Amino acid sequence: MTRWGMAIDTDRCTGCGACAVACHAENNIQTVGEVEAARGRAMHWMRIERYYEGVFPDVKVRFQPVLCQQCGHAPCEPVCPVYATYRTPEGLNAMVYARCIGTRYCANNCPYTTRYFNWFAPEFDAPLERQLNPSVSVRPAGVMEKCTFCVQRIQDAQEVAAQEEREVRDGEIKTACSQSCPAQAITFGDLDDPESLVALLARTERTTHLLEDLSTEPSVIYLRGGR
Amino acid sequence: MSGPAASIHEEALVRPLSGFRPKLFFGSLVTGLLVAVLFYSWGYQIVNDIGVAGINRPVFWGFYIVNFVFWIGISHAGTLISAILRVTQAEWRRPVTRCAEAITTFALMIGGLFPLIHLGRPWIFWYMIPLPNERGIWPNFRSPLMWDVLAITTYLMGSILYLLLPMIPDFAIIRDKRLREYPKGLKTLFFRVAALGWRGTPQQWFSLEAGIKAMAVVIIPVAVSVHTIVSWDFAMAIQPMWHSTIFGPYFVVGAIYSGVAVLMVAMYLLRKGLGIHEYLSDKVFNNLGLMFLAFAMLWSYFTFAEHLTVWYGNEHAERAVFDGRITGEFSGFFWTMIIVNTVIPLLILPWPKGRKPLGTAIVGLGVLVGMWIERYLIVVGTLSTPRLEYTQGFYTPSWVEIGILVGSVGLFGFLYFAFLQLAPIVSLWEVREGEHLTHRAFAAEQALRAGREGASHG
């Protein structure tokens, strides 16, 4: 079996945010504009959370990239009344836009607040729409969306592997965020493949999860800093 | 010529059913305008997308769900209360049941509207209905929202039938009256149809009463389940101060509390507006006032227990929500709620003088506001303080949401005014039955006394 997972090295991450823009470019995420952003409706499937620690001059900044944790026990899944979100056999927390009726219950129930809602239909001022990724749907108004672990890239890689009659190789699939990360802080791969880099990282003693105590069993692993 | 129990007071009950009544007309007009506001706002939202509402991230639910919970809570006014009273055979229930059950039915209809209003894509709401389809997909029965759909459908169906069933004999009474007075009137035809050809034979009465009794027994657990399930919408989510085992009973108590409150207000208005003091007497207010007091205490107890555990547990995320209520952003709301829901009722209701109609109505109005605030605190208070503090948000309702809230109140009033013109607001036959029972009891007592006297003399 395959279980897609991601390891994020917080000691490498510098919080530059390249991943967030890469995600916008790859996944046709709409930019909502100043007015809507002021109402808290900006969408960043991948966001860099910034926390301050301490008092000046001993103040420290911590960056925490947060995306959908693709939980093994996702609180968002059971609450959807129409099965628009569910767990796929490959361990992805799927979001089916066409099925979504917009109860927004899943977003309420996400402890990581990583689900984003299309309050209005996206607008792309011409010719910006020429950039849109043809492999990803443009979501209409009233639909929930979130990080998909770049499922279109996973599928494309699996398709290429199938055409070449082989298995998908570790490192062959890179999500948009992990590809662009200047610090190479993001590693994507199959957690069920003991040989994969992400599984290797998952076994290190630096491994930790976000809000571990909720036992959501995230597929995103954070490697904490320090020596 | 008048029957033994068809007292002169019945005229006040039957009067609104015919002719032009300025008060009712004016009331319908005003509330009708508010209904227009409701549908304009909703239509505007459908055409321009859900984004015109003030909800945002992370406060994905706002006024609509607050209103939903509020109205579903209100709906516990009638069916549950009247069922409890019927099952316990409280005699003073007779003038109360009808107007309470009507509240239930209308509040449920409005409450049931809100999940639809709050959908992002309401035009495909039927994805929630288990219709066999070629897509191979099915509603997710794990979702508390699906439980809601089922529970509210059940409760609404039950409530409508529970309201209509006892109305059949009353429609028949009015039909019989009107057939003589205005045999050709349109309204007469309405009552003929509504009475379903009720004749009032002993078998019919027997079946009807048996049916009502059975439904009263069924409807009580349904009502409890409805608000429990509404509470589970929240309690099943792992959000701070939602994920609480106490939520089921807490919501049920809150629902009945707000239900009694709205009943007090409605009864006060009916008594004043229709002049039916003989039916909605001080005694009724006093008795319901006692029930009101009981629920005020129960609700306050639950509220205290809910907050005490959070405070004592001191879990960070929960504590953030708690602090927001007690001292933070929402403290104004919270303390207003405590004043109108706990302080004022507990100051006024224990005293017999406080349980006069005006007193209970004032308390009721306050509790209505307070219970709305309670739901606001639960929905918005928690959502705006998520576990990852970075994503903390805020919420300001838009005119659309306010329009829909005001409009929903208007719709309730409008339906109620319409109801007043279509059915007697106090169950005629039940009151008559009560008087018969009194007479019978009196006669039996007389006979007994007579017998004893005879015996002692003999």
Place this chain on the structure above:
Amino acid sequence: MADGRLHAVFARAADARAALQRLGQDGVAPENVEVRSSVPLEHDVVPVGATIKSRIPWTSLAGATVGGTAFFLMVKLTSEAYPLPTGGQPIVGLPPAGVITFEGVAIGAVLTTVATVLFECGLPGWLKKPGPLDHHIALDHILVSVKCDEGASTAWTAHAVETARG
């Protein structure tokens, strides 16, 4: 009377009871006697020989059973007929099925109860014609009407009723 019925109006239940007993003594078949009132009467104000009974708690229970079973099956079986991939999680667990079964029980009970009431009452019965004295019922009188087949018996029955009223 034109429709072959004779109506009598009573103000007190005791009078109506007496009239009914008289009718019974006179051998009028219970199905030819109809008692109507705007409130439920005591159980003895019925045509002599008529039996009054309801199947209600039992039909309600049956309805509840059927409703509960139906909903349980809908959840368990039908959702297995739509096997959506859920990554190994149950499509519907037992506790949610319980909640839904409960609602099914309630909905079945309510619907069958109402259906039973309507059936036992013979409702809707819009076709039955109103009688000339129906408005008395609205005034909380008790109406006893007797179906009369022949002229002779009509006169005889009228007499009987008169006597009772007297």
Place this chain on the structure above:
Amino acid sequence: MRRRDFVKATSVAAGATLLEGCGSPEEQFIVQRVRQTPELPGESGWRFSVCRQCAAGCGIVVRVVDGDAKKIEGNQAHPVNKGGVCALGHSLLQELYNPDRILQAQRSSGNRGSGAFEAVAWDDAIAQVVSAIGAVPADRIAIVASDRSGLTGALWRRFAAALGAPAPAFLEAPELEVERRAAQLALGTTDLPYFDIANADCVLSIGAPILDPGRSQVHFTRAFADMRRARPTRRGRFIQAEARMSLTAANADVWLPVRPGTEGVLARAIAGHILASGSVPADAARRYRVLFPGDAPSTADAATQCDVPEERIVAVAEELRTAERGLVIGGGSAAAHSNGLANVAAALGLNVLLGNLGRVGGVFAPASLGLTRTVEPSNPADSPIAELAARLRGESGEPVELLIVADADPVHALPAGWGIREAIGRVQTVIVLSSFRDDTALQANLILPLATELERFEAYESPTSAGVAALGLAEAVVEPMGDGQHPADILLAVARALPESVASRFTWASYEALVRARVGEDLARMPGSAGATASAYLSAAIDRGGIFGDAAAMSAPSGPTGAAPELPGALSEGGPEYAFGLLPFASVKNGDGRGANRPWLQEHPDPLSTVMWGSWVELSPADAAELGIHDGDRVRVESQTGSVETHAVIDPAVRPGVVSMPLGHGYADNGRYAQGRGANVMALVGAGRVDGTTASAWAATRVRITRVGEGTMVRFGRRYEGGEPELIPVGWAPQQTSQLVQIRGARV
């Protein structure tokens, strides 16, 4: 069913009307293209290109589907970015497809500066440039260009020389001039040296904003991450001495928030401490004394001057001294005070003491392919941009009658104290090569649009940031959207139309021809060219995205060449009523303004303030409380030079007495996403220069701040409310815990 049908259905309340919506599925079309393309319809093609969004010149790969560019990723082989891309690089696509991009040449119609333009044919526009050049004496022409170190820059130098005009001025980050000068003094390199951060054990950065945009963010981010985590046994430490909590400081293991302008004192005191410890070889000490003959200030003195506890200075000095591979870098705001040259020289000089010149994890001499050699005229001296400003103001030199600005926005980027904005209006003819109506283009008589790097042949040699020579080389990736061309191609077209004396010096048919010719001429010097023909070598280079040198060629810098200026105290503009030192900075949001008209970047939260869609000024909680300012309020920021209004961000990591504002906001036009959004911090910066150089001392302005009223600031993250504990959801380094950590925030 669509929404409209639903509305209809609910209004009519009849099911029958619903059917209408289903009968006709929306029409869709298939386009049959005219000619064969390398990819099949709908197939993704990945093409190499070079990112020119900042001076770093990363190698990129562009996904092209049906002729449209869809996504930018990094070229793994390119030594600058090694596969990474920054936020600005991704948003290049939104420059390519920007709705407000200028696609045709524009001529000012109506008053200049009014923003009214009309389209002109491309050839007419070139003819107009030619006639404008012919109409003025050559010494009254001024040229502002970008790409100082590259081939395009060399072409501009040649162009100016051929015309007989003064040498072109190059617009770049002003502190670079200071850093180059300091590197020359302290390390003996002609250009910026290369710092091998990835292999260092302890890096002290004196203000160098290596993780912030503008330098080579992607390269240094990777180096920084590798320093920490690429080696199994050692994790490098990073110490940032900077007045502002920049993105670099935020990631540092230690942050020394020194008083602005005292960075050099810190560096000198550390040097003194290391020298006093006796562990420095005599030779290194002697070489250091060439740079700084005088005695270093004591750590106690430095502690007072820098406002940093002495023990922390000593700890840093000790850590640096004992580290196996210590490294010191300098620049950024430290270079932008009046004493900036001394600051940076003091920082770089420390490397001499640490003995890391030419060592792994140390300092290396810059590397270059040297392609510009024969393009440049014999005298490569540039006009300092400050000198050009003086000419424009009419204060020195020949007055300017024709100003040519190529791919630069000096009106926006230069300090208001230099008066360019006013002076440019007095220039008779202004010709701007730009794709957007930025602040300079708005003043133009003629705008010649540029092709983005995706639409043109591109060759760009990265400055020294990668340590090895790296020439990105790529053909056009997509069809051009409009008439725009590479600035070098425009230059060549103009030159060819000029009289023979000029035209004869520009014989290349195009920029591409020039690059191919130059590589061919120097083939023997090119890395890995043994045995290859020029055309085969070039096509192989294009197939991998460029010509990349190898690390073996890295060489050590020679060491100090002369005495650095002794450390004067930093001067700043503004009297005591201006209570705050102003530190402008480049945020990853808009960079230097290049990203301002891209929705992705406008909506991208700044990493620290999390502000979106606008500018802001960062204040410390203590200062804000004193001024009665709340987070998000509108405030007026005034200096002696100018005044702007913006929003206040209260930030617990700001040094009291210092405020900072991002660059790249406050455009008059520049497209719908940028227009009128935020305020330009350069409007506040005065005319001061860094002593010993011509660079602007942009960190030397003092400002005062007053509250204007409540405002709505657009923020992604939670605002800082002061005094509250922040819950960090997972454990980080210093706590060595995976438990939830509750930390008290700063008290206001």
Place this chain on the structure above:
Amino acid sequence: MALVMVGCSDELPPPPPQPIAFSHSVHIENEIECTRCHEGVETQAQAGLPAMAACASCHRRQAADHPEVVKFMEQYANGNGEPMVWRKVHVIPTSAMVHFKHSPHVRAGVDCATCHGDVGSMTVAQQVVDVANMGWCLDCHREQDASIDCMTCHH
């Protein structure tokens, strides 16, 4: 609402008007393989159309006087590089947010005719199967034991 569900899948749309009366049957009769023109079908999501240049290379000689070919060559030669715009015959509405890929279907041995009908015998390409009907897709996926995971197609 049940009406809606029944109502949609009733009739297939008529073949849309096309710029050129292209006949599949004539090309098949001349033994031109499907994949010669629809090159992407084995490796790509889209089967794709050949470039106009590819059509022209044959039709310079073949049937050069056929009125429709003349029309095509006119557009090719004098169209200023304007592409030919055809109407899609098999449309999955964008609101379904489906990403159909040809290559996995061809690899699984699904015959072209399964979805497209016997195009080889059609003079005008016409829809014979309602490809926008998800149930139809699913039936086949279930039969073939292919993925019925929603996200396989909807993402």
